Amino acid sequence: MIGHAGFWTWFFQMKLFLFLFQPQTEAAVMAPPWANPKLNPCASQPNGWQLLFWPPEAKCYKIFQVGHPCPDGMELSPSLSKSGKNLSAECRCTPETAQSATDGKCYALFSLGPCDGGEYFAPDTQYKSENSKRQWGVCKQIKNCSDETMVYWPKDEKCYKLLSRGPCPKGQLLTTDPNGNIPVCKCGNQVELKDYRFADGQCYQHFTKGPCLEKGHLFLPDKTCGCHNYLPHYHEGSQKCFELGTLGPCASGQHFQLDPQTHQATCQCKEGYIPYINSTSCFRPFTQGPCPAHHILLDGSTCLPQPCERGYLYFPADRSCHRIGHRGPCPRNRIITFDFNTRPSVDGISYNGICACEKRDCSNEQNTNQQTTERVRCDRTKGLIRFGNECHKMYTQGPCFRGSWLVPQRDGREGRQEQELFSEGWKERVGLCECIPGYRRSIRMVGQKNVTLCMSPTVMLAEYLNGTYTVARVISAR
Template sequence: MKKLKLKVKGHPCAETQELSPGRWGGRTIAECKCPPGTAQLPHTNTCHKLFERGPCRPGEYFAPVEESFNKRGERQGMCVRPQQCADETLIYWPADGKCYYRSTQGPCYPGSVLEAGEDGIANCSCEISGPHYWPADGSCYPHYTRGPCEKGQLFLPGPKCGCESHLPHYHNETGACYELDSVGPCSRGHTFSIAEVAPHGSRAECRCKSFHARAADGVCYRLYTRGPCAQDEMIARGGRCTKVPCARGRLYVPERRRCYRPGTPEPCPAGEVVAFDFEARPAIDGLSHNGVCACGNGACSRREVRLDVEACTTRRGTAPYNGTCHILNTQGPCPENSWLMRDQKNNIRCKCMPGRIPPNCDEDTRVVVKS
């Protein structure tokens, strides 16, 4: 009897299906299934790629259905409409259910940019005629990132590599430009981010990363790790070295100023337990004594906050607009050659970038919000 090769598309299966191992009672059998990353509509044997339009109507994408709904183990899909993001500057990425800024790399592979296709569904693209295309290597890059440029330069509209002193990305000490919220010209534990907000433009500088503190040696360390401290100490807010308050096997919860055993439901919300700080990187930050609340075996009652708008009002150099936190003095939701600024009346609006005047830029006075 001739043996059939598994994981091969086509005969004896439908053209888009492949022969895969399956279970029938206590036996292993071969059956026709859709390959990984694809699914089929009920009562059909044609497989379509997930998270693309596929067999759906314009404005819809093909989403997976839980296999538990199908006793035969078929990978089934259904047509759904994308969720709405906070405003038009964001686009919904079906594969992970999150919103990303348009014309950025977002969840895309390097060399492509996140855009909306003709069907309105997000995709990773690189159009030769597009504003993000770089002919030298045939790739696309978001503006105001390093992209294909040398260190100290940004990929600017044009497209071109350069550094302009009026940009908030400009670093006075080195006379170069760096991506915002990147390491840039900074030392360990720092990030190059907006710090100074002025009427004529914002400025970025090297600041401690979030949840880090600057110690006496000038380096920023992650809170509640050892840092530069002694063996039985950890670095606390303000960069002070304090004695580790917890016994071995316990985690420190700063909000309660107490120690808890991992897996304990107290003091977390329903469905969550005390867990190790999953954002700490032991190989870089060292052992973290910080305890966080994470989902336990039950359902979590806490909803994921997609956009940190509340914190935006207290963060220097940023402002909320249409439910989204934007960095001031960047293009954000504004037209090309314009950026988001705070005027003398404390309104947030789009104004022409320095060196640009109408009609080469658009001061869209409709983009105004009290902050």
């Protein structure tokens, strides 16, 4: 028999069990849209939720498979309409890759890809399509760092020291690919990396913790772990060695950094932090820091009663408060916002107001009064193509109707290599509208005219299911 206390303990445990596992049970029964036979006829087959209907061949293929029926480097992906009532299959580039508008192929992002030396293949953030979730890429110039010992990392647009870990995963160092001067993370037996390679087969930066397990030891150039009192990384108080730029033996708000006068590392305030009297730590100004509640730290010896009401931030320059999101004392096209360099979870809430761009990038402001009568050149390196009197990105819908996209116009005969057509004197690609992969080209009688149609996957699916032809959308009547 279960006692009274034991019964309630058991009852509480059962209630807790049901509460914890109920959400997971509900989530497990939710099916993806392509598992609906009304949207995807392949869903009625065994393991049909893993299959997608491909209209050009009227066959079922495994979802997210790479290659056929898609071009090499692309995977078969579901595309759901905004209303959620229509589902189609689409060929897209695999994750971490993007499609080039110059040749329609997929390349790894932040690699050389289809670009020239000194460039890298990056996501095209300026072009977005409402009709497709394709990821497009564009060639961008590799920026130069002010210090020759630094290398530009395009993923975060920052400079890091060459042969340091930088943004790389543990066991790899930052170097460059000699083929295209593209920054890469790797470890190997190459000349520039062999001195950093440890016995475990991974590479570590010298004078860092690296593979060393004992606290206070660093990875030394002779590929051993140790600490010596003649090293600038040596801390006299603890008789241990610490990485430069880390917390090391220091208090909060400080880091273990090299003193340019003594060439020995000491505990110093981090950038943006200040010391406070009678305290060994450093703090962010305009946060509460060591001050009493409802006060902010003004300088190394002064705590100021909170001067601003809710929705306002403090500006030290004029010692006044200004409303968030308004221009206030900021220059034109800039507004007052928070100091996002301060981390609330570590430093506390900052009441420091700064001026930020009202738009995404103030440097891209253009003078709308400037006009030009010169013909705009369609830059091939950016994947642009001429259609009429305008430039558009290749392999996008552009001026074409739904179901088609812009491709380079070619001239050739059977058995001979096709040649791209260029506009005279400009060396620009000339484009034409062509059905995108998955759409079928068909000539139908509309009224009294023969017109060229690109039949969408949903129309082709209806024909497949019904066995009858339906009226397709006209994309061209030329």
